[in-house]
Amino acid sequence: MSIETLRAKASNTGPALFFPDPEVPAIYNFDQGLAAPETYPVADLTRLARQVLNAAGPSVLDYFDPDVGYEELIFGYRGLRARIAERTRQMQGRDFGHAGVILTSGSVQGLALAMAGYVDPGDVVIAEASSFPYALRYATMQGGEVRTLTVDDNGMVVEDLEGLIAQVKAEGKRVKMVYTIPTFQTPTGTEMSVPRRKMLVEAAKKHDFIIIEDAVYSDLRFSGEPLPSLLSLDDSGRVIQCGSFSKMVAPALRMGWFIGDLKAIEPLAVMRQDLGVAQWIARVMADFMDEGLLEPHLARVCQVYGHKANIAAKALREHCGDFVRFRMPQGSFYIWVEIDDRVDWDTAAARAAKEGIFFRPGERFAGVQDDRKFLRLSYGHVSEKIIAEGIARLGAILHECVRKAA
Ligand SMILES: Cc1ncc(COP(=O)(O)O)c(C=O)c1O
Secondary structure, three states: OOHHHHOOHHHHOOOOOOOOOOOOOOOEEEOOOOOOHHHOOHHHHHHHHHHHHHHHHHHHHOOOOOOOOHHHHHHOOHHHHHHHHHHHHHHHOOOOOHHHEEEEOHHHHHHHHHHHHHOOOOOEEEEEOEOOHHHHHHHHHOOOEEEEEOEEOOEEOHHHHHHHHHHHHHOOOOEEEEEEOOOOOOOOOOOOOHHHHHHHHHHHHHHOOEEEEEOOOOOOEOOOOOOOOHHHHOOOOOEEEEEEHHHHOOHHHOOEEEEOOHHHHHHHHHHOOOOOOOHHHHHHHHHHHHOOOHHHHHHHHHHHHHHHHHHHHHHHHHHHHHHEEEOOOOEOOEEEEEEOOOOOHHHHHHHHHHOOEEEEEHHHHEOOOOOOEEEEEEOOOOOHHHHHHHHHHHHHHHHHHHHHHO
8 A cells, every 4th residue: 555545636637746847947936926025025024023022021922921821822822913903903904902803824724714714515606706725725725615806996896605505505505704805806807896795795694604805915006096905894704804913024934913893713723723824923023013114015025016016017028029818917926927828828938948037827827717818027126127027028929929929
């Protein structure tokens, strides 16, 4: 008997653990969704890491502060939760107090806990047609069934939700959850319009489902006016929202959270069996917020991403012409690019890989397959020079592959 026969069924499904190493070094790496390393506040984080240890002593290296007790083990450091709750109150007008916040190891752990806490086998989870694959995978690992709604220039087409719910009911199934990224949706970069936000929140009340609002990119706006979050529009306790320092500050902090009514957060806490998040890092981030460093940092990073977005869009227009279509993003650090049919995309993609140009193929985000060809260009962590050069190279390949196909 081989070890493979012992594997749980779920471990034999899903994406490959590792993708093959590229044949050539990734010179133009637009693949992973990474924040800009030049913006990482290294000096402040170094100083605060010391400051926290000096001030609190070795107790910050324990599982939790015994004076606070198990609440800190399960929900995380109360000080950081209080600051996150206060920022949410100021910016979104909803006050949940520290009790309505659970800290998680990146928001992605929060998503895993939310799926575990809400989805039973056979439950239907509705998401945007192209979405964050980890969230969808966690839903299916719970035995949930993912159904999708298309996305247009105003985000998820919520007008189609009633019809989809009716169809699911007719099949004898239940819509338990809508998972959505309403602001700077991954991968399309769209923003859900305000009427649709309201319609979705109303539908949750009417049909009794929970909304997971993934807001990890909401603070990375460099143009346009902020839109009200789903959390801010809800008065029924059916919206819980995740956030993270990964995209705002640095991903290796692995510090995310969920916020909402305690009752709605509780299932996540119940499913947590991992002895909590890093208490030291939680205190560092609490001090980072306390010293008023977060907002100026965000203002700086938004400027960087706005500038990089302009460089990427200019290069796409100049070098890829009408062989690509894209929306100019108003925030975050991705451009979702549709490749025109005239391009022999299989050949072009293979050529791009040989020249060291990497991006995330659209299929990796698909809740449903689509005949159109998309790619997500992630440029947050890429230097301005490499953005311009890489897109110019991609443009040359597109032109060559059109001529060959003609
Ligand atoms: C939409 C979305 N949600 C959540 C995450 C998870 O980020 P983290 O676990 O680092 O907070 C990502 C990361 O790419 C993302 O794109």
